Amino acid sequence: MIREIINTDIITLIFIVCLICIALSKLIYTKRFEIFSYLVVNNRYTKLFSKDQHFIELFDGILFINLCLNAAIFFYLFINSLVGERISQLLILKYALLIACFFIVKVLLERLLSSIFEIELLIKDYLFTKTSYRNYLGLLLLPINAILIYSVTPNLNTLIIISLLGLTVFSLGLLTFFKANLNVFKRSMFYFILYLCALEIAPYLIVYQFIAIK
Template sequence: MLREFNNVDILTLTIMGCLLLVALSKLLFAKRFNEFAYLLFNSRYSSLYIREQRFLDVFEGLLFSNLVLNLGLLLFIYLSYIGQNDVSQLSIFKYSFLIGLFLILKVLFERLLSSVLDIEPIIDKYLFQTISFRNFIGLLLLPINAFLIYTLKPNKISFFILVGFLFLILIFGLFLFIKNNLNAFKKSLFYFILYLCALEIAPYVVLYKMITTN
């Protein structure tokens, strides 16, 4: 199992790197980080910072880097658990790169599609909410991954519980978005449902298959 590995240097360095990214985001953007920490409990963060949304954002970039590193680490832990012990710890960075590239291309394609469907205003808000909740999941994954590496012996039940918990957070974010934008959905509900089915479910299945078959 994962805790039996003799060399945990790369795992430790990855955890430390994630801690550094989170610390930098808090140090450089203290007020924004404090608002972000309460993302699940109120919509203040979204209402305050959606107006400042831009393609290149240092705060979001730091948290996004933390997210993809933690997702790569979690995937490595899972593959190690199911018996792929020949997977190198350096694969963490390969998984992180593929996940990060996938998420970036996905956002670019989503913006293009929203322009084609003429639903840019609602999709811009949705993307900001989705990116924020993903980055929040990255914060949660940091202590969870550390716990799985150094304390808890991973098992199938713990992975199912963890994935279910993360999925519920994303569903909660979607619920809040719909709740706060009911009026906008009156004109574009069909397109938004089509958008969700095409770009928020199937791509993740494809990504998982691509990574695990390589």
């Protein structure tokens, strides 16, 4: 069966931007990128760089752009599979902007809430770990998206499986962090549970309900 040929000019340009972002991060932060590339194998990256982190990091910012664009492409493919027809590729840019705004606002609220609960140091390392694993998933999504766009016509089941695998990688990374900081979490367990309910569960439920209504 011959695969349907689809104009992918906009997506190709987005892929080029993503490759430029990755190349820049590797060029400017060669050693850091090398250590970062082994994030799922060991937690050396988070140990080395979590203590010296700043609120705005160029390295994380560049990879965050790649993450938002690739997440938007993947969401575009997901929507296409759900509606059963091709939608405008320009929507990818809208999705990327919405994803970026969601994560930025969420981080700001997380920092505010951690200050209110007086668990800033704990949440600071936790946010760094989350950011690192999210950006790493952005790297993984780039080749996956390229295959789904140019080689394989994805169906809904394939996209769900990929989503679950990504969620598993992300969850294992957080579990590693929790295990390494278990004693610290125990001292602030009540406030951390409130934090999880308020900013780790509720926002995604709201987004799910919004998408479901749409």
